[in-house]
Amino acid sequence: MAELPTSILFADVGAVATKVGLIDLVAGHYRVIGATRSMSTASAPYEDIMLGVRQGIMQLEALTGRRLLDAQNALLRPARLDGDGVDAFTAVTSAALPLHTVVIGLSRDYSVTGAQRAVNSTYAVVDHTIAVDEESGRWGTTAQDGRAGGPSASVEKLAALKPDVVVMVGGIDGGAVAPLREMANIVAAVGAAMDESQRPRVIFAGNREARGDVAERIGGLMDVRMVDNVLPKLGRFNPGPLQTEIETLYRQLQVEKIPGFAKLAAWSESGVMTSTDAYTRVADYLARRYQLRVLALDLGAAATTLIRADGTRLKRAILEELSIGYGLEQLLDQVGIQKIMRWLPAPFEANEVHAQLLNQALHPTATPTRWQDLTALNAAGRELLMHVTQVWRDDPALTLMDSDLVLLSGAPIARGSKPTALLLMLLDALDVRGIFSIAADSVGLAPAMGAVAIVNPEAAAQALESDCLVTWGTAFVPEISARSGEPVVLNVQVLPARGGRLEADVKFGSLELIPLGEGEKANVEIRGGRGVSWGKSAGISGGVKGNEFKREVQGGAVGLLVDARGRPVPLPDHTERQRDKVQEWMWEAGA
Amino acid sequence: MIEFLPQIPETRVASATRIRRERLLPIPGQVSGAIGIRIGAQDVIARAYPPKMRRAVSLTRVIGVTEADVPKRLVKQVGDQVEAREIIIAKPINFGVQRLVYRAPEAGQITAIQGSWMILDLYGQPYDVCALYRGTIVGVLPRQGGLVEAQGALIQGVWGSSAPGGPAKEAVGVIKWISKAADAVLDANALEADARGAILVAGGITDAALQRAGELQASGILVGSLAPEQRQQALALNLPVVVTEGFGEMPMSASVFELLTALNGQEAALNGRYDPRNPRVTRPELFVPLAASRMLQSDQGAETPSPKVAPRARVRGLCAPYLGRVGVLPDEFVLKWIATEAGTYLPAVQVEWQDPPGEHDTVPWTNLELIG
Structure with missing residues (x-):
């Protein structure tokens, strides 16, 4: 068996920042011995992502005193006896533009929704959907009483767009073929009317019996790819093959067109993964390794990613164009400034906050230095998370409530917000209940570890846990019935392993932060009053009996945070009371 | 102390520079320019004929025939041009005494018939791509457009009102400072009929002035800043609005102000395209070409060098x-x-x-x- 590389240089080329790091053995353990962050250089005037990568490597050379590039700026490989050079290079990227798609299917509730969900889990945007079952008169009005029918507005909208990909779905395997023939005619006609150079690719992920008809009608005009049905049987959703095909097209049509991509790919023998694929591997690894239900979030400058992994199932959503960087403009358009203002603890001027958020979208590389600016960004982060988690609202098989570990990565951490402020942001915005741990990708390197794992899994795992992930602590979020009526709902006793004892009565509607440092453990006993329950999550992770909880838990950079506000978080309607309440919660949480 | 200086973004605000810009059609068409040709800002270098509308019609439904019957019922074929009210497909009804017909709603061309579906492109206005930057064509992309090289003053903005996917908002006009101060806010009262065709320049602008500029058919607007709620108003205007600093109350920065003051009264091109994630899209910008006589004499030595991280930068x-x-x-x-x-x-x-x-x-x- 070939020897695994021990010194590994890795790069994560994002839309805004390029991160470069170096892993090597330190006293028999793989560690990240240095990492840098520089500006991404895909756009003019640079138009070559390798400039940013090389800048990062040169910074790393200055940081570590180790030579990594030769005189021609090529990678020194393999590592030399004097310590210069590296054995391997891996790369991930999220710098490409998203694919634009149109989904056309027979049923809104089944095939179209299913396909849309599959597309949303990739770097693609759904610009338009057509569902046959809800089109008035199906495909335009029909001849009647001696009068000719009319055109189809829905197809005309499709014909006016210029998608990269048309996704065709519909029917269960073995079902009726005729409606799909009709769909194929539509797609073929729309494609034929376009200039050959602008015709979209077509992916057919519907009733497999219709493949021949679809190929016959579309194949001569456009690049058609057949994949397994997203809905082979009623009630069986099969998104995998469609997702894989979209990802293949995304690589061909967008990733490989990133300026300088070919040079990056030439450096990386294991290929260049997308950042989300790599981060998904990390979430999956954590779910399997520790048998946890993991909710991993990446609040990037260009996109927002949600991943849910429980060791058996993986699910993800990528929200392109809605983000805490470039996507702030869209976020403001979709949710409005007033919703963001309700999360601010002081009487900021709406106009100033609005302007600041728009300016952050113009300059996503900038790092706010004033408390009010960071607070406004975190307020926008709350609305962003509340908005994007809605993509899973119609999936009955999935709930965010029962997560054991929430992992946060991305721009809010890079901008240097306090962990307590970000932890409170997560509690305010995510409907996760029960008892769960919260960890952060403290230096933004976690996604890159998904690619490092390809060349050396042990190195990736050790570096991830030693140098990338920081445990913030444990959150306790009981469900509290509104009719509880009691002022004190939780009695908390904490017995740290180092000795001592802490006790607190937590009132309904409040938060309590209990310090318990990183690496520390404590036995925690929480007695809930009337109307308190811990939900399904705590039942699975153990320690819950009735409305009481008793178990050893881990501390972290924040500690233990008891949230007795109930769910949904009871934000008052009145502006001043909102502000007072948010301020109160921030004080209580140490944010 | 950190010895290594990482790259930082850059904005060009240069009194003399050489630029190259792709000027492309949204759909393939005809390119009229050729390499080496000198062109004026308003010279057309490519033309396309986008349809006013793409009519999508189910031929089986509009007259009630089967897909197999469509070919024999068609009166017109793919590629045929049709006049308004011309019959495209017909079938006999009432024992052959009458015909049920589908007529073209307007003049156009049948661009596709696939099985039961037809796409009829209704004729629209030709779409022209002009040079915008007065200079020389240095490259031609067949059926798409050309690459123009130009020399002159360049001011890059941070935001423009021509959003991705929307119509290109760009214009040529004479730079017009209404009140020369970096923080002067342009008010509607200050706008008169001579604003027509001008590129209005100001530190900021009122809502009423934005609207008035549109009504007076100003060519474009270049401001230091916009109030955040004016963003939507600017997007809705049918002229390019370019912002040099950002959103909120802030004056035009000293570098931009100095150069614009020197360029007042000159003819300029204003390009409002804004798509920061797309590396192929240049930033919103104002460009003032060098006078033809100076262009002949100028060489790269006279150009403002690209900014670099250095002392006094x-x-x-x-x-x-x-x-x-x-x-x-x-x-x-x-x-x-x-x-x-x-x-x-x-x-x-x-x-x-x-x-x-x-x-x-x-x-x-x-x-x-x-x-x-």
Whole structure:
């Protein structure tokens, strides 16, 4: 068996920042011995992502005193006896533009929704959907009483767009073929009317019996790819093959067109993964390794990613164009400034906050230095998370409530917000209940570890846990019935392993932060009053009996945070009371 | 102390530079320019004929026939041009006494018939791509457009009102400063009929003036800043609006103000395209071509060099409280870690502000850009 590389240089080329790091053995353990962050250089005037990568490597050379590039700026490989050079290079990227798609299917509730969900889990945007079952008169009005029918507005909208990909779905395997023939005619006609150079690719992920008809009608005009049905049987959703095909097209049509991509790919023998694929591997690894239900979030400058992994199932959503960087403009358009203002603890001027958020979208590389600016960004982060988690609202098989570990990565951490402020942001915005741990990708390197794992899994795992992930602590979020009526709902006793004892009565509607440092453990006993329950999550992770909880838990950079506000978080309607309440919660949480 | 200076963004604000810009059609068409040809800003270099509308019709439904019957019922075929009211498909009804017909709603061309579906493109106005930048065609992309090289003054903006996927908003006009101050806000009262065809320049602008500029058919608007709620108003206007600093109340930065003052009254091109994630799209910008006589004489030696990280390099703040401020890097500088008010630690550099001169601040390196 070939020897695994021990010194590994890795790069994560994002839309805004390029991160470069170096892993090597330190006293028999793989560690990240240095990492840098520089500006991404895909756009003019640079138009070559390798400039940013090389800048990062040169910074790393200055940081570590180790030579990594030769005189021609090529990678020194393999590592030399004097310590210069590296054995391997891996790369991930999220710098490409998203694919634009149109989904056309027979049923809104089944095939179209299913396909849309599959597309949303990739770097693609759904610009338009057509569902046959809800089109008035199906495909335009029909001849009647001696009068000719009319055109189809829905197809005309499709014909006016210029998608990269048309996704065709519909029917269960073995079902009726005729409606799909009709769909194929539509797609073929729309494609034929376009200039050959602008015709979209077509992916057919519907009733497999219709493949021949679809190929016959579309194949001569456009690049058609057949994949397994997203809905082979009623009630069986099969998104995998469609997702894989979209990802293949995304690589061909967008990733490989990133300026300088070919040079990056030439450096990386294991290929260049997308950042989300790599981060998904990390979430999956954590779910399997520790048998946890993991909710991993990446609040990037260009996109927002949600991943849910429980060791058996993986699910993800990528929200392109809605983000805490470039996507702030869209976020403001979709949710409005007033919703963001309700999360601010002081009487900021709406106009100033609005302007600041728009300016952050113009300059996503900038790092706010004033408390009010960071607070406004975190307020926008709350609305962003509340908005994007809605993509899973119609999936009955999935709930965010029962997560054991929430992992946060991305721009809010890079901008240097306090962990307590970000932890409170997560509690305010995510409907996760029960008892769960919260960890952060403290230096933004976690996604890159998904690619490092390809060349050396042990190195990736050790570096991830030693140098990338920081445990913030444990959150306790009981469900509290509104009719509880009691002022004190939780009695908390904490017995740290180092000795001592802490006790607190937590009132309904409040938060309590209990310090318990990183690496520390404590036995925690929480007695809930009337109307308190811990939900399904705590039942699975153990320690819950009735409305009481008793178990050893881990501390972290924040500690233990008891949230007795109930769910949904009871934000008052009145502006001043909102502000007072948010301020109160921030004080209580140490944010 | 940090010895290595990472790259920072840059904005070109240059009195003389050479640029190359792709001028492309949204759909394939005809390119009329050729390499080496000198062109004026308003010269057409490519033309396409996008349909006013793509009519999508189910031929089986509009007259009630089967797909197999469609070919024999068609009166017109793919590629045929049709006049308004001309019959495209017909079938006999009432024992052959009458015909049920589908007529073209307007003049157009049948661009596709696939099985039961037809796409009829209704004729629209030709779409022209003009050079916008007065200069020379240095490349031709067949059926798409050309590459134009031009020399002149360039001011890059940070935001433009021509959003991705929307119509291109660009214009040529004479630069018109209404009230010459970097923080002067343009009011509707100051706009008169001579605003027509002009590129209006101001530190800021009122809602009423934005609307009035549209009504008076100004060519475009270049402002230092817009109020955040004016963004939607600017997007809705049918003319390019370019912002040089950002959103909120802030004056035009010193570098931009100085150059624009010198360019007042000259003919310029204003390009409002804004798609920051797309590396193929240039930033929104104002370009003033050099006079033809100077263009002949000019060479690269006369151009403003691209800004570089160096002592005395001009920089501009990207983030509050320094957003839009212009200064220079000191003669000798290194990055030092500083603690910010927000509680973060960032590498920073001392900047000597020029607006007004004499002030110094230590500014995080990531919150600066090169300007020049």
